[in-house]
Amino acid sequence: MKPAHAFPLALQRNRAEIVDGLRRLLPKLENPSAGKCAFFFGLPALDAHLPQGGLAGRALHEVIPETECDLPAAFGFAVALLGRMPSDGPMLFVISPRGLAAFGHPHGHGLDELGLDPARLILVETEDEVQALWALEEALRSAVPAAVAGAIGQELDLKTSRRLHLAAGNSGLPLILLSAAAGMGSSAAATRWRVGAARAARDRFGLPAHWRWRLRLERCRNGRLGEWLVEWDHVAYRFSLAAPMADLAFPRGTSAQPFGVRAADRS
Numbered sequence: 504m505k506p507a508h509a510f511p512l513a514l515q516r517n518r519a520e521i522v523d524g525l526r527r528l529l530p531k532l533e534n535p536s537a538g539k540c541a542f543f544f545g546l547p548a549l550d551a552h553l554p555q556g557g558l559a560g561r562a563l564h565e566v567i568p569e570t571e572c573d574l575p576a577a578f579g580f581a582v583a584l585l586g587r588m589p590s591d592g593p594m595l596f597v598i599s600p601r602g603l604a605a606f607g608h609p610h611g612h613g614l615d616e617l618g619l620d621p622a623r624l625i626l627v628e629t630e631d632e633v634q635a636l637w638a639l640e641e642a643l644r645s646a647v648p649a650a651v652a653g654a655i656g657q658e659l660d661l662k663t664s665r666r667l668h669l670a671a672g673n674s675g676l677p678l679i680l681l682s683a684a685a686g687m688g689s690s691a692a693a694t695r696w697r698v699g700a701a702r703a704a705r706d707r708f709g710l711p712a713h714w715r716w717r718l719r720l721e722r723c724r725n726g727r728l729g730e731w732l733v734e735w736d737h738v739a740y741r742f743s744l745a746a747p748m749a750d751l752a753f754p755r756g757t758s759a760q761p762f763g764v765r766a767a768d769r770s
Contacts, residue, residue, distance in 0.1 A: 542587050542677070544742050546733075553694070554725035558584070561675045562693035563668040565659070567686035569699035569717070574683055575606050576700035578654065579617055580716050581681045582609075583735055583742070585652055586618025588677070592649030594619070595642045597627045599635035601656020604683055618740035623649075632657050636667075643670035643678060651678045658684035665691040695722035704734060704745065713737070715745050 543550050543557035550556050558564060564584070568577040585594055596609070608628075611621035625648070629635040635655050642651045651671075659667075659682060668691040671678045686695065701715035714735045720728050734745040 542584075542589060544587070546731075546742055546744060548744060549729070549731055549733075549742075552720060552723060552727040552729045554723070558677065559693050560677050561672045563664060563671050563678045563680060563691065565664075565686060565690060565692040565695040565722070566679060566681045567695065567697050568683065569697055569719075571604070571683070573699050574604055576716055577681055577698040578603060578606075578609075579613075579714065579735075580696070580698045580718070581652060581654075581679050582614060582617040582619050584679050585650055586740060588650050590649035592623070593625055593647075594623050594650045594652065595625045595627065595648040597629065597635050597638045597642070597651075597653040599629055599632045599653075599655045599657075601632070601683060602635065602654030602681070604656070616737040617735070618737075636663060639678065639680070640667060640670050643667070643674045643676055646674040646676060648676065651676055652680070653678070654681040654683070656683045658682055658686050658688060659690060659692075661689045661691060668692060690722065692722060693724050694720060694726075697721050701732060701745075713745075 542560060553559075566577050566581045566584075568574045588594070598608070609624070609626065614621045614624065627638055629638055632655055635653060639651060639653045642648060659680070667678055667680070680692075686697070697719040699717040699719075701717050703711040703715055704713040706712040714737070716733050716735070717730070718733050719730045720726075722728075732745045734743045735741075736743065
């Protein structure tokens, strides 16, 4: 079964095709958002923990699932962050073969409910992790997209994270990088978010209403760490705090809900 929404760029399989596709699509686009300082959650209690009152707009930000089952939830959070970007320009999303594991590919309807217009997304799929990291760095160096994001299956080492962070800083672009690996090592990232799925809010009929994430800010350069239970309103496209911030323990083995990911076709 194919997704209902066709992305503007077909999935690419090698470096030459990636470069050629980007050159054809983006040669004359200008990125007015490059160099902007920050973009915001819109939650004073959370934004106050960040050094600029929001996420730095020219830096690497890591998103890590709490468990393997939380990968779809972490992906949904990463997409919601992209949707908070103030620019209307195109966004590049690079996915390695293990980036989303067996959870399928991004789907237009799910992306839209997370606040990201699928028409803005240029989706690139690579053959391996090395190509994915190369594509991310080259996209940052081009300074053409409004933002760059990726989903990879390995943990970043310090050297690689430093290269990506410097490339983001030099281009003035944010890089939101989802890693399916544990992400416990040293990193040059400005922030590292560990994301767990939480039980969705219910409406008066007992049906799921708003998605929830348990967020742990476990790395924040020049900022403060913290934990929150955050709710996503897919109608208003905004975050809200769903519970007091103290003592939010991450439950082990929580089953994730698929945020913006459509299951792979098994037929």
